[in-house]
Amino acid sequence: MVKYKFPDDFIWGVATSAYQIEGAYNKDGKGENIWDRFTSIPGNIYKNHNGNVACDHYHLYQSDINILKELGIKNYRFSISWARIFPDGYGKVNQKGIEYYRRLINALLDKGIQPAITLYHWDLPQELQDIGGWTNKKVVDYFVEYAELMFKEFGDLVPIWITHNEPWVVSILGHAWGVHAPGIKDYKIALKVAHNILLSHGKVVKLYRSMSLKGKIGITLNLSSIHSATDSEKDLLAAKIYDGFMNRWFLDAILKGSYPEDMKKLYNELNILPQFSDDDMKIINERIDFLGINYYTRSVVKYDENAYPLKVSMLDLDNPKTDMGWEIYPKGLYELLINLHKNYDGIDILITENGAAFNDIVNYKGKVVDDYRIDYLYRHLLEAYRAICDGVNLKGYYLWSFLDNFEWAEGYSKRFGIVFVDYNTQKRIIKDSAYWYSDVIKNNGITE
Numbered sequence: 001m002v003k004y005k006f007p008d009d010f011i012w013g014v015a016t017s018a019y020q021i022e023g024a025y026n027k028d029g030k031g032e033n034i035w036d037r038f039t040s041i042p043g044n045i046y047k048n049h050n051g052n053v054a055c056d057h058y059h060l061y062q063s064d065i066n067i068l069k070e071l072g073i074k075n076y077r078f079s080i081s082w083a084r085i086f087p088d089g090y091g092k093v094n095q096k097g098i099e100y101y102r103r104l105i106n107a108l109l110d111k112g113i114q115p116a117i118t119l120y121h122w123d124l125p126q127e128l129q130d131i132g133g134w135t136n137k138k139v140v141d142y143f144v145e146y147a148e149l150m151f152k153e154f155g156d157l158v159p160i161w162i163t164h165n166e167p168w169v170v171s172i173l174g175h176a177w178g179v180h181a182p183g184i185k186d187y188k189i190a191l192k193v194a195h196n197i198l199l200s201h202g203k204v205v206k207l208y209r210s211m212s213l214k215g216k217i218g219i220t221l222n223l224s225s226i227h228s229a230t231d232s233e234k235d236l237l238a239a240k241i242y243d244g245f246m247n248r249w250f251l252d253a254i255l256k257g258s259y260p261e262d263m264k265k266l267y268n269e270l271n272i273l274p275q276f277s278d279d280d281m282k283i284i285n286e287r288i289d290f291l292g293i294n295y296y297t298r299s300v301v302k303y304d305e306n307a308y309p310l311k312v313s314m315l316d317l318d319n320p321k322t323d324m325g326w327e328i329y330p331k332g333l334y335e336l337l338i339n340l341h342k343n344y345d346g347i348d349i350l351i352t353e354n355g356a357a358f359n360d361i362v363n364y365k366g367k368v369v370d371d372y373r374i375d376y377l378y379r380h381l382l383e384a385y386r387a388i389c390d391g392v393n394l395k396g397y398y399l400w401s402f403l404d405n406f407e408w409a410e411g412y413s414k415r416f417g418i419v420f421v422d423y424n425t426q427k428r429i430i431k432d433s434a435y436w437y438s439d440v441i442k443n444n445g446i447t448e
């Protein structure tokens with residue numbers, strides 16, 4: 001008996017990204033991207049893993065789609081590798097790249113599976129990084145050129161488009177903390193990158209509207225519910241600052257057309273505030289059809305005099321965690337959804353990623369009994385259900401991830417998939433969580 005039934009038209013899907021699963025890093029005319037380069041530098045990635053082969057999805061996509069069909073999964077979010085389309089980032093088009101994605105999209109549609117495409121999931125063509133990457137306004141225009149070609153080629157086939165995946169991660173992990181490609185450590189650069197990414201987002205949304213395409217377009221943000229370690233004034237302020245740093249900076253720009261005043265003031269004092277114009281903000285505020293959110297965990301923060309630049313540090317609580325070391329905190333998803341509904345005019349929301357890494361093993365029967373992942377998914381879906389009951393316009397849920405895959409700086413050491421991948425043989429093993437999720441989809445809800 002279905003105890004928690006979701007709305008009839010609720011979108012149930014799974015998600016992946018190009019660099020994390022495709023492999024074929026130098027095949028069929030694809031150009032080098034910043035992750036090809038970043039992973040080639042020893043020490044950047046766990047055991048120097050890279051995405052050269054990954055899950056070899058570039059060659060195995062048909063059998064992978066057959067698994068989606070077998071599980072009754074009717075929506076699949078994936079990203080396009082920009083350098084497969086424009087090897088140099090702009091100008092010369094690689095037809096083999098276009099042909100690959102056309103085969104992939106048609107294979108999905110043939111199985112009754114609706115594609116949702118992310119245009120940018122971190123894999124900038126290296127040639128563009130060589131001219132400054134996202135610090136260079138030219139790259140904004142090259143992104144628009146790339147998006148326009150994708151809309152022309154696939155706009156009539158693909159109902160859901162996501163301009164960018166997690167601009168906060170691209171700017172902060174890639175340009176402030178340096179743990180992601182391109183490995184820069186400069187907050188001022190990071191915020192300039194964030195601004196140009198948001199500009200490129202707004203320009204592409206405007207372009208999409210001008211092409212009278214029938215689908216929906218939005219952006220995906222990684223968001224977290226922020227809690228202060230104590231009720232002290234300093235810790236409460238630390239939580240407000242971290243909420244501004246991770247959430248409100250992007251949400252307010254995109255949905256309200258202005259960066260939050262408190263954060264502009266702080267960044268200006270820190271001399272890391274990027275330059276921008278009112279026209280920029282108007283472009284960034286272009287109306288979107290949905291907000292994509294990636295939720296994994298909450299953040300508990302405190303005031304920390306020595307923490308540059310925000311004087312905020314994260315607590316590492318002794319609570320149940322996933323293999324990523326992220327606290328399992330399902331209620332944070334409910335809190336986030338309610339806050340977004342209240343503070344951003346009830347905008348339609350898609351959960352474009354939620355899931356968990358656990359140290360999966362294949363048992364003696366050749367099965368993966370991942371009850372921990374089922375528990376994580378159950379608890380988070382219950383919170384999503386509660387948010388819907390409380391009025392949130394939550395329209396869908398894409399589980400991260402379809403396949404075990406390359407988890408960026410962690411390499412292949414972290415398994416998020418509901419399908420196990422043996423990287424030595426490329427064999428797929430459907431985990432128990434996949435069969436559980438298949439039932440959720442079939443029942444359009446969760447049973448006790």
Ligand SMILES: OC[C@H]1NNC[C@@H](O)[C@@H]1O
Pocket residue numbers: 017020166294353400407416
């Ligand atoms: O860390 C898990 C996921 N988070 N969001 C972006 C994805 O590319 C990651 O694999």
